[in-house]
Amino acid sequence: MFERVLICTDFSDGLYRLTHFVSSLAIAGIKQIVFLHTVPLWEKGVIPRVDSEKVEQAQTRLREAVGKNPTDDIEVKIEVQSGKPVATILKVAQTYQSQLIVVGSQSRSSLTEKVVGSTMVNLSRQTKIPLLIMRPQLISAYTNEELTLRCQHLFRSLLLPYNGSQVANYLVQQVKQLAQQQSGKFLQQCKLCWILENSGRREAPVKILPQQADKTLSQIKADLEAVNLQVETEAREGSSVNTILDMATMADISAIAVSSGTIGKLQEWLISSFTAEILRQSWYPVLFFPSQDS
Numbered sequence: 325m326f327e328r329v330l331i332c333t334d335f336s337d338g339l340y341r342l343t344h345f346v347s348s349l350a351i352a353g354i355k356q357i358v359f360l361h362t363v364p365l366w367e368k369g370v371i372p373r374v375d376s377e378k379v380e381q382a383q384t385r386l387r388e389a390v391g392k393n394p395t396d397d398i399e400v401k402i403e404v405q406s407g408k409p410v411a412t413i414l415k416v417a418q419t420y421q422s423q424l425i426v427v428g429s430q431s432r433s434s435l436t437e438k439v440v441g442s443t444m445v446n447l448s449r450q451t452k453i454p455l456l457i458m459r460p461q462l463i464s465a466y467t468n469e470e471l472t473l474r475c476q477h478l479f480r481s482l483l484l485p486y487n488g489s490q491v492a493n494y495l496v497q498q499v500k501q502l503a504q505q506q507s508g509k510f511l512q513q514c515k516l517c518w519i520l521e522n523s524g525r526r527e528a529p530v531k532i533l534p535q536q537a538d539k540t541l542s543q544i545k546a547d548l549e550a551v552n553l554q555v556e557t558e559a560r561e562g563s564s565v566n567t568i569l570d571m572a573t574m575a576d577i578s579a580i581a582v583s584s585g586t587i588g589k590l591q592e593w594l595i596s597s598f599t600a601e602i603l604r605q606s607w608y609p610v611l612f613f614p615s616q617d618s
Contacts, residue, residue, distance in 0.1 A: 330422035337428030338463030343389035348475035350397040579609040
């Protein structure tokens, strides 16, 4: 699965708690974790400069947290750098050849996102590295016992929305590749869902009959089962975003997996995509694969 992971925290996003669950993350197949905190540049003077005091405070805080939970099963690195968050994240991810970037994301409206932007959106259009987006409120609300299990089974079961599009097929191939390359049974199950709706969205394909959707999903199921995944399929009529979120509630999943070719682009100003709405509305972790065309 993902062996080299970059976890970005601003100490208010809940992800800081993961410093106490390093051994549990090792059970999920992770072999290297880099905890990154970005300190804004000191801008009270004429020339912006590194805020050395805050950098040292953050380093101490992370070292003490990780030091209380030592383990020989995983390599842990601490990075505290001063600068702009997205640029720093990209630089550190490249340095450590990270395979996954974990970030927190507050729920926000489409308008707010377009005006002020977000770290997640900016990252998604500047990197090909998958992102795991987690709600701060969710991580903060877990008990230690619950978070231990969550970390151990971080990718065990994925919900894959599918609609026959090029982006949907790309998503399936990314999941298949992860299953082929994993060294253990970290990713075990997938649920493929085709929501049939006539919403008028520009990204929506031509009207598909339930029988056609079932046939296509059966073919994909066989393909994924060939790499030792347990696969369920379902075609259902309804509103795509609401139905997927409802299904996530009942499907016993670890995360919703999505991809998109429009996040952060002009299309998002004209019409919000399905993926963008999942990222904004889902309280479940979202595993986002940036499209090759993004």
